[in-house]
Amino acid sequence: MDQTEEDQKWLxxxxxxxxxxxxxxxxxxxxxxxTYFTKKEVLIAHEKxxxxxxxxxxxxxxxxxxxxxxxxxxxxxxxxxxxRMCQVFSSSQDGDCTFEDFLDMMSVFSTMAxxxxxxxxxFRIFDFDGDDMLGVGDIKKVIQCLIGEQNDFSxxxxxxxxxxxxxxxxxxxxxxxSFSEFEHVTDMCPDFVKMFNIKL
Amino acid sequence: xSESERKxxxxxxxxxxxxxxxxxxxxxxxxxxxxxxxxxNPNKLSTLLPSNKTRTARKKINNGTVCYQATATLKPVEYxxxxxxxxxxxxxxxxxxxxxxxxxxxNEELVWEEIMKIKTMPISMAHKKELKAKLKSADAFRLQGFxxxxxxxxxxxxxxxxxxxxxxxKFHLWNSSLKKIEGHCGAGVVEFFLFIKLLxxxxxxxxxxxxxxxxxxxxxxxxxKEGIAPDLxxxxxSSNESASIECCSAIYENTTRVARPRVTIHYVMDIIQGTGWxxxxxxxxxxxxxxxxxxxxLFTYHIPLAYIVSTISYFLLFFLIIVRKSIKGFKQRMVETxxxxxxxxxxxxxxxxxxxxxxxxxxxxxxxxxxxxxxxxIADRPKFENRNRSKQINIIxxxxxxxxxVIALIGSACFSVYLIFYYSIKLLQREQTFxxxxxxxxxxxxxITFYNIVLPIxxxxxxxxxxxxxxxxxxxxxxxxxxxxxxxxxxxxxxIYKLINCVREKSQCASALxxxxxxxxTYVGKIMYKLLIVEVASKIGITVLISCPRSILVRHxxxxxxxxxxxxxxxxxxxxxxxxxxxxxxWLGSFYVTLxxxxxxxxxxxxxxxxxxxCIVNYSxxxxxxxxxxxxxxIMSMLLISYILCVTTWLTVVSKITPSRSCGPFKGxxxxxxxxxxxxxxxxxxxxxxxxxxxxxxxxxxxxxxxSCIVYYYNTVMGSNKKMIMVLRKQLVLEGxxxxxxxxxxxxxxxQQDRRRKATENNGEIDVLLS
Numbered sequence: 001m002d003q004t005e006e007d008q009k010w011l012x013x014x015x016x017x018x019x020x021x022x023x024x025x026x027x028x029x030x031x032x033x034x035t036y037f038t039k040k041e042v043l044i045a046h047e048k049x050x051x052x053x054x055x056x057x058x059x060x061x062x063x064x065x066x067x068x069x070x071x072x073x074x075x076x077x078x079x080x081x082x083x084r085m086c087q088v089f090s091s092s093q094d095g096d097c098t099f100e101d102f103l104d105m106m107s108v109f110s111t112m113a114x115x116x117x118x119x120x121x122x123f124r125i126f127d128f129d130g131d132d133m134l135g136v137g138d139i140k141k142v143i144q145c146l147i148g149e150q151n152d153f154s155x156x157x158x159x160x161x162x163x164x165x166x167x168x169x170x171x172x173x174x175x176x177x178s179f180s181e182f183e184h185v186t187d188m189c190p191d192f193v194k195m196f197n198i199k200l
Numbered sequence: 201x202s203e204s205e206r207k208x209x210x211x212x213x214x215x216x217x218x219x220x221x222x223x224x225x226x227x228x229x230x231x232x233x234x235x236x237x238x239x240x241n242p243n244k245l246s247t248l249l250p251s252n253k254t255r256t257a258r259k260k261i262n263n264g265t266v267c268y269q270a271t272a273t274l275k276p277v278e279y280x281x282x283x284x285x286x287x288x289x290x291x292x293x294x295x296x297x298x299x300x301x302x303x304x305x306x307n308e309e310l311v312w313e314e315i316m317k318i319k320t321m322p323i324s325m326a327h328k329k330e331l332k333a334k335l336k337s338a339d340a341f342r343l344q345g346f347x348x349x350x351x352x353x354x355x356x357x358x359x360x361x362x363x364x365x366x367x368x369x370k371f372h373l374w375n376s377s378l379k380k381i382e383g384h385c386g387a388g389v390v391e392f393f394l395f396i397k398l399l400x401x402x403x404x405x406x407x408x409x410x411x412x413x414x415x416x417x418x419x420x421x422x423x424x425k426e427g428i429a430p431d432l433x434x435x436x437x438s439s440n441e442s443a444s445i446e447c448c449s450a451i452y453e454n455t456t457r458v459a460r461p462r463v464t465i466h467y468v469m470d471i472i473q474g475t476g477w478x479x480x481x482x483x484x485x486x487x488x489x490x491x492x493x494x495x496x497x498l499f500t501y502h503i504p505l506a507y508i509v510s511t512i513s514y515f516l517l518f519f520l521i522i523v524r525k526s527i528k529g530f531k532q533r534m535v536e537t538x539x540x541x542x543x544x545x546x547x548x549x550x551x552x553x554x555x556x557x558x559x560x561x562x563x564x565x566x567x568x569x570x571x572x573x574x575x576x577x578i579a580d581r582p583k584f585e586n587r588n589r590s591k592q593i594n595i596i597x598x599x600x601x602x603x604x605x606v607i608a609l610i611g612s613a614c615f616s617v618y619l620i621f622y623y624s625i626k627l628l629q630r631e632q633t634f635x636x637x638x639x640x641x642x643x644x645x646x647x648i649t650f651y652n653i654v655l656p657i658x659x660x661x662x663x664x665x666x667x668x669x670x671x672x673x674x675x676x677x678x679x680x681x682x683x684x685x686x687x688x689x690x691x692x693x694x695x696i697y698k699l700i701n702c703v704r705e706k707s708q709c710a711s712a713l714x715x716x717x718x719x720x721x722t723y724v725g726k727i728m729y730k731l732l733i734v735e736v737a738s739k740i741g742i743t744v745l746i747s748c749p750r751s752i753l754v755r756h757x758x759x760x761x762x763x764x765x766x767x768x769x770x771x772x773x774x775x776x777x778x779x780x781x782x783x784x785x786x787w788l789g790s791f792y793v794t795l796x797x798x799x800x801x802x803x804x805x806x807x808x809x810x811x812x813x814x815c816i817v818n819y820s821x822x823x824x825x826x827x828x829x830x831x832x833x834x835i836m837s838m839l840l841i842s843y844i845l846c847v848t849t850w851l852t853v854v855s856k857i858t859p860s861r862s863c864g865p866f867k868g869x870x871x872x873x874x875x876x877x878x879x880x881x882x883x884x885x886x887x888x889x890x891x892x893x894x895x896x897x898x899x900x901x902x903x904x905x906x907x908s909c910i911v912y913y914y915n916t917v918m919g920s921n922k923k924m925i926m927v928l929r930k931q932l933v934l935e936g937x938x939x940x941x942x943x944x945x946x947x948x949x950x951x952q953q954d955r956r957r958k959a960t961e962n963n964g965e966i967d968v969l970l971s
Binding site: 170192 | 315316318319320322324325326328329332362366379382383387532542543544545546548549550551552553554555556557558559561562563566567569570573574576577580827828829929932933935936937939940
């Protein structure tokens with residue numbers, strides 16, 4: 001089968017649908033190979049990205065959007081880890097995202113991404129201090145994010161929660177969770193893949 | 201081909217060996233750097249261990265890539281450990297230490313596979329692109345002949361798979377609705393809507409089966425050959441004297457013919473009530489005659505046989521699909537329930553629904569998680585044993601009293617349903633005005649629906665006095681609702697049974713003593729039909745007229761009184777029960793009303809919209825966390841249980857109760873099951889021998905024995921696996937301790953060496969000074 005011809009056909013088709021695509025066939029091909037999206041979904045993702053800052057993205061399809069612009073996406077706005085997610089996926093590490101970073105994020109949280117890829121990124125998201133271990137501070141931060149500002153555990157309860165988690169999964173008793181220990185939890189939980197989905 | 205295979209294998213071995221030697225020779229190239237970093241901060245040693253690293257691109261998909269994989273994983277992949285302060289540095293190291301994918305790739309297929317695998321790596325898109333370009337530019341053998349063909353086939357398959365998925369996704373019903381619900385209520389509640397979709401699909405399937413097997417052929421033949429002679433009615437006379445089957449059916453036909461209305465309003469009323477002229481349409485059991493039609497010479501179409509076969513086949517279809525759907529969920533649940541060590545970590549690490557896209561829902565979800573965690577902590581706390589004894593006795597007395605009250609209420613409700621049923625029939629016997637007749641027709645279904653709505657509300661009030669934990673409360677609440685629904689249905693079915701199972705004199709078509717209807721099957725069908733209509737109407741009414749104003753009050757009046765009065769919480773289990781109840785009615789009635797599944801389908805669609813409305817508009821979010829797998833298991837087990845109940849009821853009715861003499865395909869037979877037995881006689885004898893062998897004690901007893909042996913075996917395996925999990929867990933912990941111990945020893949040793957080195961240096965200096 002002649003793939004390129006097929007692509008060309010498809011592209012003309014998609015262009016008919018939305019006036020002019022900002023991507024060349026080559027780029028779309030790359031994106032399809034490098035993410036869990038099809039070309040069409042890549043275009044949908046771009047539409048979404050564009051809707052965050054239409055004037056900026058209209059000029060430059062790969063424009064870098066500031067953190068607060070990216071956080072306008074409803075799923076990220078409602079998510080207590082939204083800011084952290086942007087930081088993890090941002091190529092400049094400061095939370096500002098280009099379209100490619102955004103696409104990466106969406107790809108990892110798409111329904112097609114396998115559990116282990118998700119687990120890896122989720123681990124990085126939870127690892128607030130970036131030391132490759134989920135320490136006491138990280139877990140406390142995760143809990144605080146989860147329960148929000150309006151609810152509060154006492155210090156004692158928070159300590160007990162952390163202690164419980166370590167009792168459950170900290171197999172080597174080093175006072176922090178390594179990735180393998182974290183993955184152990186995600187493997188055991190049947191809901192893991194379902195909970196970490198953001199639909200386009 | 202074999203040669204190429206061998207070549208490949210030898211390549212594999214080469215790569216392995218190469219990798220191995222590399223592994224041993226290099227012995228961790230970063231060792232020096234590691235040591236330095238470690239000396240600065242000895243506690244970091246444990247993060248350097250390979251087992252603690254995030255793995256990248258290590259998932260082996262198939263055997264073809266093993267040789268490459270080996271090199272990739274053997275190389276110590278490490279990043280992010282040496283510089284703890286800057287993330288930027290982190291990322292660069294990470295990329296520089298990523299396996300160099302372009303090495304050791306020999307042919308196009310492997311290159312392609314590697315390209316496909318880039319997406320699993322946690323690196324930025326720019327680097328992914330770089331990697332892809334590198335891989336593409338690397339020289340690789342072109343595959344030849346058969347292998348080329350195979351590779352192309354794989355590519356094409358992949359391509360079509362994605363195309364098909366895309367195409368298939370377009371046909372998903374209500375995708376945007378589901379997304380909206382997901383954004384509002386999370387993945388657990390979506391499971392419920394998927395369940396409604398499943399029921400819609402199943403009902404549609406049932407309808408297709410019934411249409412093809414039963415309705416189309418019988419309508420075709422019956423309308424083609426208007427069979428029964430009209431004179432029969434005159435012959436039999438208006439007296440009930442002769443009760444031959446022909447006469448009975450003639451009498452019945454006459455009554456339905458007489459009932460044909462002349463005014464338009466009666467037409468509409470008949471549709472709503474399912475009576476009158478509607479009775480003589482293919483919708484009801486009574487339409488189908490006891491006739492055979494021959495097609496050609498070989499095949500005869502028996503309407504009775506088609507009737508029963510269609511029912512059996514859709515029940516079987518239901519069973520297969522339900523079991524298939526639930527097994528997946530049960531398997532997932534097994535993993536969770538068998539290993540219940542991860543209560544806290546699950547609810548913390550996998551607590552957030554990333555699909556939630558609504559700020560208010562997010563705040564409520566946070567509250568729900570908070571409540572859950574708090575309840576875990578409370579349950580974990582050592583209980584105060586010496587609670588005030590008199591208080592405890594008080595609670596027990598209150599609980600007993602309330603249980604007694606609940607039982608009494610349910611009992612009296614059942615009895616009143618029986619009374620209403622009895623008297624409405626009595627009153628309907630007399631000539632009534634139009635309105636009164638309508639009221640009496642609907643008295644029983646309305647009463648049942650009324651109890652179904654009111655009793656749970658009363659029970660909710662009771663629960664407040666019982667002083668139970670949240671978990672117990674929800675369970676008890678659901679249990680009581682199930683009790684109410686089932687017992688009301690049972691009392692209805694019981695009163696119908698009492699009506700039709702009366703002593704019949706030989707000269708009568710149906711028992712005159714109990715006023716049994718001429719065609720009780722259609723009568724049952726009518727009741728189920730009305731019950732379904734009333735149920736759906738009541739759900740619409742409650743949602744629009746009660747829940748909606750309440751939610752408006754909550755939203756617009758911030759006064760405390762309103763908040764307390766009208767705050768509504770989404771209770772998933774109750775909604776599931778609503779939907780399953782409708783399905784139960786459809787199951788019970790579908791044998792007598794062939795079109796009831798279609799009606800069920802319509803009501804499921806209505807339910808979908810109502811429930812969507814109540815989830816998105818009326819209710820704030822649940823105060824509880826609904827995990828998808830738990831919701832799925834709960835829904836499926838409820839459905840399975842109600843399915844089994846319905847099928848057993850149907851089977852008893854079919855095999856035990858005599859069909860009525862005046863109507864339907866089974867008139868004159870002692871039981872409906874007889875049709876199948878008679879059919880057995882007409883087919884070739886070897887099938888009967890098979891049947892006899894299959895059901896003989898000689899066959900069944902060993903079968904049961906073998907099956908129980910298998911069950912025992914698997915049970916043992918399961919038990920030992922559970923034990924094994926425990927043992928492995930212990931071992932894991934021990935290994936962890938060992939590692940910790942060795943690490944401590946190592947760090948102590950290094951420190952000691954450090955000190956010694958410094959000491960020798962100092963000594964050297966002293967020596968120099970001295971000399």
